[in-house]
Amino acid sequence: MEIHHIGIAVEDLEQAARPYLGLGYALEASGTVESQGVEVWMLRSGGSRLELLKATRPDSAIARFIEKRGPGLHHIRPRHPQHPGRAEAPGRGRHAPD
Numbered sequence: 001m002e003i004h005h006i007g008i009a010v011e012d013l014e015q016a017a018r019p020y021l022g023l024g025y026a027l028e029a030s031g032t033v034e035s036q037g038v039e040v041w042m043l044r045s046g047g048s049r050l051e052l053l054k055a056t057r058p059d060s061a062i063a064r065f066i067e068k069r070g071p072g073l074h075h076i077r078p079r080h081p082q083h084p085g086r087a088e089a090p091g092r093g094r095h096a097p098d
Contacts, residue, residue: 005049
């Protein structure tokens with residue numbers, strides 16, 4: 001199984017990204033997913049991707065995760081076997097519970 005990306009719950013995107021940017025990662029994409037209450041930065045270095053997730057509202061899954069466990073590893077998403085550029089469908093990845 002190959003990994004598409006590793007999701008990391010963070011409180012501050014810029015602060016969380018700084019060490020990875022220093023290691024050669026680059027910001028590949030960013031955006032807000034209103035329906036999930038999360039702002040996302042996707043960092044990439046070669047074939048390695050990190051998805052930094054910051055809550056945009058207190059009732060989001062990321063906010064609840066950080067409240068219970070603090071910032072850190074949220075999920076590991078496998079690469080889709082038939083489409084190497086895409087992540088495996090939700091529910092098939094290895095997600096930490098809310």
